[in-house]
Amino acid sequence: MKTDKKSLRYLKTNSIILSIFQIIILFIIIGIVSCNNIEKKKPIEQAIIPHDSAKIIPKADIKKEIIYKKLKGTFIVDDYPVTNKMLEGSSNRIECGSLFTWDAAWFTNDSLKQTLVIYIYTDYMRTDIYHFYIDSIPQELLEELCINTEDDKLATVKQMQKQIGNFIKKARKIKPSYFITKKHLKLGDDISKVFSEYGEPDSVTTYKDIIKYRWDFNGDNPEISDIDNKNKKFAKNSIGHHIKMFVRNEKIIGIIFNNDIP
Numbered sequence: 001m002k003t004d005k006k007s008l009r010y011l012k013t014n015s016i017i018l019s020i021f022q023i024i025i026l027f028i029i030i031g032i033v034s035c036n037n038i039e040k041k042k043p044i045e046q047a048i049i050p051h052d053s054a055k056i057i058p059k060a061d062i063k064k065e066i067i068y069k070k071l072k073g074t075f076i077v078d079d080y081p082v083t084n085k086m087l088e089g090s091s092n093r094i095e096c097g098s099l100f101t102w103d104a105a106w107f108t109n110d111s112l113k114q115t116l117v118i119y120i121y122t123d124y125m126r127t128d129i130y131h132f133y134i135d136s137i138p139q140e141l142l143e144e145l146c147i148n149t150e151d152d153k154l155a156t157v158k159q160m161q162k163q164i165g166n167f168i169k170k171a172r173k174i175k176p177s178y179f180i181t182k183k184h185l186k187l188g189d190d191i192s193k194v195f196s197e198y199g200e201p202d203s204v205t206t207y208k209d210i211i212k213y214r215w216d217f218n219g220d221n222p223e224i225s226d227i228d229n230k231n232k233k234f235a236k237n238s239i240g241h242h243i244k245m246f247v248r249n250e251k252i253i254g255i256i257f258n259n260d261i262p
Contacts, residue, residue, distance in 0.1 A: 106171035
């Protein structure tokens with residue numbers, strides 16, 4: 001009987017050891033399975049994080065969203081402090097010889113020897129502004145000045161050169177302060193001042209000793225299609241804005257502002 005009790009005790013001890021061993025094995029298996037699940041989940045979590053943080057854009061709005069991403073801000077279009085009241089009567093025809101202008105207000109100042117010509121559209125919208133020295137008008141600026149002949153064609157540079165002095169004589173005399181833009185630009189300024197305001201020009205053209213710098217800006221309308229704004233700012237409340245600076249020896253001798261119309 002003693003032998004049988006010993007056998008039973010032995011078997012019982014072995015059974016307990018076996019149970020403990022099975023439990024250990026079970027924990028090891030669970031641990032391995034858990035690790036595998038964690039490893040499998042990692043790439044899934046990494047794929048979800050950027051997806052959750054990204055903005056989901058409907059296909060119809062993708063183009064508009066691209067435009068907004070390009071938009072680096074807006075700027076207010078520069079202008080001269082000439083008031084709308086001063087522009088009254090500018091729709092009248094101004095004649096000099098066989099040439100004339102419509103919808104243009106002419107201003108001048110004898111001490112500065114400068115002239116300002118402002119073309120207007122409806123509601124006194126200023127479509128084109130020309131600013132130049134009376135005794136030193138760049139030919140390239142004259143080429144862009146809208147002066148008509150009697151048969152309603154654009155006058156040639158030679159025709160304008162003959163009559164420009166007479167147009168200036170008919171111009172209204174105003175104070176020197178009106179010849180400084182709202183961004184404090186004026187004739188005689190160093191061109192570096194314009195670079196700091198508008199950045200790199202879109203084009204540079206040389207005419208003998210005169211250099212013409214040009215900047216083109218899109219308006220801030222986000223519906224514009226096929227836009228390439230070159231990461232520049234947008235002209236606020238504008239369809240399009242263009243700046244041309246005529247420079248001699250690094251000094252501004254002529255300014256043109258063009259505003260696109262609807």
